[in-house]
Amino acid sequence: MNESRPESMASFWMPFTNNRDFKAHPRLLVSAEGMYYKDVDGRSILDGTAGLWCVPCGHAQPKIVAAVREMVGQLDFAPTFQMGHPAAFDLAERLMEYTNHRYGHVFYTNSGSEAVDTALKIALAYHKARGDASRTRFIGRERGYHGVGFGGISVGGIAGNRKPYGVMLPGVDHLPHTHNLELNAYTRGEPEHGANLADELERIVSLHDASTIAAVIVEPVAGSTGVLIPPKGYLKRLRELCTKHGILLIFDEVITGFGRLTTPFAGDYFGVEPDMMTTAKGLTNGTIPMGAVFSKQFIHDAFMEAPAGIELFHGYTYSGHPVACAASLATLEVFKEQNILEHAAGMAEYWADAVHSLKGLPHVIDIRTIGLIAGIELAPIAGKPGVRAFTAFKKAFEDGILIRTTGDIIALSPPLVLEKKHIDELFGKLAEVLKNLD
Numbered sequence: 001m002n003e004s005r006p007e008s009m010a011s012f013w014m015p016f017t018n019n020r021d022f023k024a025h026p027r028l029l030v031s032a033e034g035m036y037y038k039d040v041d042g043r044s045i046l047d048g049t050a051g052l053w054c055v056p057c058g059h060a061q062p063k064i065v066a067a068v069r070e071m072v073g074q075l076d077f078a079p080t081f082q083m084g085h086p087a088a089f090d091l092a093e094r095l096m097e098y099t100n101h102r103y104g105h106v107f108y109t110n111s112g113s114e115a116v117d118t119a120l121k122i123a124l125a126y127h128k129a130r131g132d133a134s135r136t137r138f139i140g141r142e143r144g145y146h147g148v149g150f151g152g153i154s155v156g157g158i159a160g161n162r163k164p165y166g167v168m169l170p171g172v173d174h175l176p177h178t179h180n181l182e183l184n185a186y187t188r189g190e191p192e193h194g195a196n197l198a199d200e201l202e203r204i205v206s207l208h209d210a211s212t213i214a215a216v217i218v219e220p221v222a223g224s225t226g227v228l229i230p231p232k233g234y235l236k237r238l239r240e241l242c243t244k245h246g247i248l249l250i251f252d253e254v255i256t257g258f259g260r261l262t263t264p265f266a267g268d269y270f271g272v273e274p275d276m277m278t279t280a281k282g283l284t285n286g287t288i289p290m291g292a293v294f295s296k297q298f299i300h301d302a303f304m305e306a307p308a309g310i311e312l313f314h315g316y317t318y319s320g321h322p323v324a325c326a327a328s329l330a331t332l333e334v335f336k337e338q339n340i341l342e343h344a345a346g347m348a349e350y351w352a353d354a355v356h357s358l359k360g361l362p363h364v365i366d367i368r369t370i371g372l373i374a375g376i377e378l379a380p381i382a383g384k385p386g387v388r389a390f391t392a393f394k395k396a397f398e399d400g401i402l403i404r405t406t407g408d409i410i411a412l413s414p415p416l417v418l419e420k421k422h423i424d425e426l427f428g429k430l431a432e433v434l435k436n437l438d
């Protein structure tokens, strides 16, 4: 294992990174275990973000690591086009059990972005299979993040992810975002105000006609845009309107799936069932890349009524990769054996108390929490959006905690196995960072 600095950092074009700044002041992680990373200087870094929201069971989870080691030695690769291997089928069954059989089928991808593109394509093909081929529009939401495929950025609503790329998918419209600091600042759980924003879907439907709309896609809790929690009743209303108009509802559960809100999926937390869910990240505890689209039985049924032949012309070389399947099967076992959801639920109040204790520190203008997620919004420096929070991120890393920032919002999403002592360490150090921030 290489734990020393790379000879050169010139050639790696880093994703979503200020490459020049990073390479001048690198932050290099070399190993991880449980709640901590170790950096190249041998310092422990408490992981306040589960990597990128993707390590619910903690790092280097022994059972998952062992399962990956075993599978890579047994079956390094097997195609799933007109072929199969047992782990892909076993995992699909286990995943259906994990949803209490409320979903009928799962389609494997390698990432959240691919899961989103897959779900959008399934939505289009579903309507076409039913003779409803005019339903081709998608409705996303402002400030939504659905990965970086062309489908995902088209339905997504983060301007920076769209602007450089010109024309997107045609026929996409957006609901307004639900963030409202004036009415909803400092919330625990769902904010009071804003359920009426779901009614904007009626306006969009009357503009385009329901017969042209295939699907609505939203994150139940928007993460990458800075932790936007749905107002009370908002998701239920969206569900009602989609049902009323024959529009499929897709929840992008890439960050919220696998326990982030202390329930299997965010839909379970809010008591709202979408027709499809896109997932990734926690699916394999971040160990091996994998995504998955969960679909209701009726969607799959529509494809199976077609004349014999390939029912869905879609798939990835690595759909259902054996090593990813092994990682995911082990992850689900760890969830069960270690009662990860119950543990997370037991930590949620202590977590929320700790986050809200930061109220009143310099520059803090909002704090919002749900499950094991926190958003801490800072006032931007005039004319320099994002700089204040990014400075906090760098200082936090120097002080031994990994936080994540988007714009001027600090977003926290620790491994779900964290203990009170980790919460104390995280917010003790973060408070010091904020107190000393210009």
Ligand SMILES: Cc1ncc(COP(=O)(O)O)c(C=O)c1O
Pocket (backbone or CB within 6 Å): 110, 111, 112, 113, 114, 116, 145, 146, 147, 148, 219, 223, 224, 252, 253, 254, 255, 280, 281
């Ligand atoms: C809600 C949501 N959807 C999709 C994605 C994209 O996932 P990936 O980066 O695995 O493509 C992300 C990533 O953060 C996400 O938060």
